[in-house]
Amino acid sequence: MAIARSLQNYLEHRDVEYDVLEHAHSRTALETAHAAHVPESQVAKAVVLEDDRGYVVAVVPSRNRVDFGWLRDSLGRSMRLAAESELQPLFRDCELGAVPAFSDAYGLDVIWDDQLDGNADIYVEAGDHEHLVHVSGEQFSHLMANMPHSVISAEHEYSSLN
Secondary structure, three states: OOOHHHHHHHHHHOOOOOOOEEEOOOOOOOHHHHHHHHHHHEEEEEEEEEOOOOEEEEEOOOOOEEEHHHHHHHHHOOOOOOOHHHHHHHHOOOOOOOOOOOOHHHHOOEEHHHOOOOEEEEEEOOOOEEEEEEEEHHHHHHOOOOOOEEEEEEEEOOOOEE
């Protein structure tokens, strides 16, 4: 699979210019940035969260982790990470763990991090662990224009120990 059908339909229905970038298999958004040779700050990862009202997908830079306090301040909701076992029914045409940032294509609410704004290019999971969808920063901002946004994540120091 190069791109999940739901994501492809979503992008084409909105006349979004995009291309698909192939890369070596990766397990995390940060690994994906390295495998695809694109800046970490331009890879938007999707983090699926939930509360008693349902699911929300937080879209943050690949190097960052969601700050649940900031998220609560932004949404007025106390979210927690969704269990991985809950993801497959939500993203039926995607591989487990390869959640596209444009999750409104799957009927889910999205909040995105302001730190993604201003990038010339943005890359998001295409629905598997070997492809990214590339859109211009302008296209990304247009797609996210009506969704809530704020600074909801902070850079995390990664090392071989964690």
